[in-house]
Amino acid sequence: MTMEFEKDLKVTETNIPGLLVFDLPVHGDNRGWFKENWQRAKMTALGLPDFGPVQNNISFNATRGVTRGIHAEPWDKYISVATGEIFGAWVDLRPGESFGQVYTTRLDPSRAIFVPRGVGNSFQALEDGTAYTYLVNAHWSLEQKKTYTFVNLADPDLGIEWPIPLSECELSEADKAHPTLKDAKSMAPRRTMVTGCNGQLGRAVRKYVEEHGLEGFEFNDIDTFDFSDPAQYDRFDWSLYGTIINCGAYTAVDKAEIAEGRAAAWKANAQGPALLARVAAEHNITLVHVSSDYVFDGTRELHDETESFSPLGVYGQSKAAGDLAVANCPRHYILRSSWVIGEGHNFVKTMKTLSDRVANGELAQVTVVDDQYGRLTFTSDMAEAIFHLLDTGAEYGTYNLTGEGESASWYEIARTVFDLANRNGDKVIPVSTVEYYANATGPVSPRPEYSALDLTKIKNTGYTPARWKETLKKYLNM
Structure with missing residues (x-):
């Protein structure tokens, strides 16, 4: 030699x-x-x-x-x-x-x-x-x-x-x-773990996986893996996993303002993501995490990914803390959304039910706030965006993802739902946030006035967000 x-x-x-x-x-x-x-x-x-x-x-x-x-x-x-x-x-x-x-x-x-x-x-x-x-x-x-x-x-x-x-x-x-x-058989890819699989986004991710015939996925909810509990991490051989999609979160915005809810929010939204980020960093795992418009105070009419955190309430504070933890993981995607709609309890389903009750004569009218503005985010679109980022190997970082289109108030969205369901949108009455919660008996978290998110960054990866009004029509015909 x-x-x-x-x-x-x-x-x-x-x-x-x-x-x-x-x-x-x-x-x-x-x-x-x-x-x-x-x-x-x-x-x-x-x-x-x-x-x-x-x-x-x-x-x-x-x-x-x-x-x-x-x-x-x-x-x-x-x-x-x-x-x-x-x-x-x-x-x-x-x-x-x-x-x-x-x-x-x-x-x-x-x-x-x-x-x-x-x-x-x-x-x-x-x-x-x-x-x-x-x-x-x-x-x-x-x-x-x-x-x-x-x-x-x-x-x-x-x-x-x-x-x-x-x-x-x-x-x-x-x-x-x-x-x-x-x-010869090909090498199977590293496994993908989905947490919070029974929530609105978790169900959408599972549906996407099933419809596309994807293999190597494990679905966990809090009963099988509480990702906010440090003691549960030793149960897994993390070297077998290549991706974690974290769909779990505490989303009871108002309950987060009381002692019990505050602790639960910080555990699920901050401690849990921090633990996931640590194990992902240690084992070269890509971590996908979902954020919220509540990390901002809503004073800007349009929020981009570079805006500094300024949460108003406990829920937003806990989500911001989780984002900071995940951002320290070398391989991460933070997908920031607002006004999430999927399979489960949500605003659109509530408005549809109320529209039906008005149509049946059970209610005369419904009041909805008209001074908070944003766009709906459908979990089916969120799932598609997650797999787009993963499949294309997009640059790691934070991406906004909501439906495309003009911002609207909750009142305007409610009126649209009423009209699509029973043509009774005139039965939706606008009120201010202060008026709506004037007689509230429990805690009320402050809400951002403006929740619209700038979609330029994710569009630049080649992903085209669906228009939320069109998706809303399809959703109501499910």
Whole structure:
């Protein structure tokens, strides 16, 4: 082996997406050599994912010709040679267009390779006493082992030109028995956990998953996983998960103003998201979290994602605290909404029921506030937007998402619902917020006057929000 010294650190992309080859600077003299085998800051600047290794393994190969693989494991790997030389072959076993793509190269101490999860690898030692080392970002477990997938290194369809014929090599019986590419199974994606699955948004996410035939989803509500309880996190092997979609929240805005509700709001809306953010950061999980217009005081007529928090009540304060915690997770999407409508108790369903009662003569009229302005957000649209961000790999951060269209007051929306349901919108009477709550017997949280959210940022990702008035018509015909 002739190793090249004093190369510049550089990265080369391959035909397999995410498979990266690194040339390493090796400094040598008559005593031997020295190298920086893995340097997080320099290499991430060149495109290496900040994959968070948690374990370092070494493979020693006593004789030339020892050949191992082809194995695809459920973690990312950074592989480099300590001594000797290897010929490596990599096969993409992830589902998708690149399934079956092959890449081969030789590695010595001056070259290393990053192998993303689901790409199978095989190594042939070209010298006696070859040793290579690899960093991985998940701990081995029996549950992890169940997700391994393989392909036979002798499969002629792979077209691998082994420097040493396999008939002359040392192979394990297990490696000899691996299936050919046409029979190989693809690597299943990391799991997705959905919290708060029985709420309005949680039901919409579940429906989206079912309608699109998505696999690997786990649905939890507070009875199966209380994400605000630190003691429950040890029940899960978080290295198996790639995404958490947090649909859970405390939304009783007025009850949050009393002692019991205040504690519940802070636990669900602040402590819970903070715990999720911590576990997501530790395990390279993408965290999706839903925010609210209540994090603002409503003095601006249109709120964008850069506006500073200024919540008026306990509910808004707890949501703002949750947003701050989630924003510290490297891989996060915060989806900010307002006036949410889905499957469950909500304003539109209440107005529909009241319209029916007016039509039946049970009520003469209904009063609704006319000095709060915003747009409806339908959970079906929220679910679509969540998967759009995830599927397109949009830049991490906060995105506003409501229905498109002009803002309206609660009174105007109520009148529209009445007209669509029974053509009795004239029975909706406008009142001010102060008048509406004048005789309230319980706590009343302050409301933002203006709740409309600027949709420019999410539109720039290629997502087109539905017009809320059109979605409202469809919703009432459900």
